[in-house]
Amino acid sequence: MNIGIDLGGTKIEIALVNSQHEIIYQYREPTIRGNYADTCQQLIKLIAQVEQTHNLFSLPIGIGIPGSIAKQSGLVKNANSTWLNGQPLLADLNRALGGRVRIANDANCFALSEALFGNAKHAESVFGVIIGTGCGGGLVINGQLINGVNGIGGEWGHNAMPWVDDGSLVNCYCGLQNCIETYLSGPGWLARSQRRYGVDWVDAKAIYQDFKQGGVQAQSAFDDYVFNLAKGLASIINIFDPEVIVLGGGLGQMLELYDRVPNVWQNWVFSDQIDTKLIAPKLGDSSGVLGAAGLWPFK
Numbered sequence: 001m002n003i004g005i006d007l008g009g010t011k012i013e014i015a016l017v018n019s020q021h022e023i024i025y026q027y028r029e030p031t032i033r034g035n036y037a038d039t040c041q042q043l044i045k046l047i048a049q050v051e052q053t054h055n056l057f058s059l060p061i062g063i064g065i066p067g068s069i070a071k072q073s074g075l076v077k078n079a080n081s082t083w084l085n086g087q088p089l090l091a092d093l094n095r096a097l098g099g100r101v102r103i104a105n106d107a108n109c110f111a112l113s114e115a116l117f118g119n120a121k122h123a124e125s126v127f128g129v130i131i132g133t134g135c136g137g138g139l140v141i142n143g144q145l146i147n148g149v150n151g152i153g154g155e156w157g158h159n160a161m162p163w164v165d166d167g168s169l170v171n172c173y174c175g176l177q178n179c180i181e182t183y184l185s186g187p188g189w190l191a192r193s194q195r196r197y198g199v200d201w202v203d204a205k206a207i208y209q210d211f212k213q214g215g216v217q218a219q220s221a222f223d224d225y226v227f228n229l230a231k232g233l234a235s236i237i238n239i240f241d242p243e244v245i246v247l248g249g250g251l252g253q254m255l256e257l258y259d260r261v262p263n264v265w266q267n268w269v270f271s272d273q274i275d276t277k278l279i280a281p282k283l284g285d286s287s288g289v290l291g292a293a294g295l296w297p298f299k
């Protein structure tokens with residue numbers, strides 16, 4: 001049995017996963033935001049709760065985080081949960097929990113779980129996308145995660161959105177402008193839609209619900225999202241040419257994307273024929289915890 005944790009910007013999910021890769025217990029609560037020590041305490045508390053409830057102790061723990069661990073320093077980098085950046089999260093948790101913690105990028109965990117256990121199981125090459133609080137990606141080829149020499153393999157959200165010709169410049173927390181994340185993450189899409197349509201939707205979900213109910217401006221905001229996601233993914237297809245692209249994160253639950261985006265991406269893909277499949281995750285929101293649990297071998 002392994003513990004898998006998906007540490008998101010807005011929610012933390014923890015699961016107990018058995019050697020058949022089945023989730024036998026799952027719990028989720030909002031992430032305590034803004035303070036590194038509080039996030040550490042929350043993780044330690046959740047792990048203790050799971051272990052005590054099931055009377056199972058010293059289990060291997062895998063954690064997917066919205067960023068990665070820098071190879072040289074061991075510190076968190078590139079997290080859009082910015083209070084984690086520069087912090088020795090892996091070392092602190094291993095000190096508190098007895099050296100049984102592994103950490104990987106959340107999009108990598110997601111891509112790996114879908115490639116190994118999910119809807120991309122039989123594909124040779126899989127690009128997994130997380131579109132949620134942030135926007136990231138992970139590349140799996142022949143069942144192997146491509147981590148990269150800098151630990152940023154598949155990272156995609158902080159490239160500039162390609163083929164932008166409207167002159168707009170949007171600042172990203174990373175210090176650059178017009179990052180793909182500022183278009184495709186939930187907060188990015190919300191801010192962009194509020195600017196473009198002057199409607200005070202409270203979050204990305206509210207735009208989507210408005211779209212489902214036929215709201216005219218929300219229809220346009222959704223078309224805009226499809227257009228930008230297609231552009232972003234076209235650049236991935238042009239570089240990696242994966243067999244399957246799987247969309248995770250809250251925005252990946254907008255089912256209309258799976259028909260609409262492939263009808264648009266041929267505008268930018270450098271090929272007359274496009275056989276790339278865009279698919280929904282099999283494991284739903286649970287992909288993250290399964291991929292994280294899979295950072296350790298199952299016993």
Ligand SMILES: [Zn+2]
Pocket residue numbers: 157158172173174175176177179181
């Ligand atoms: Zn950025």
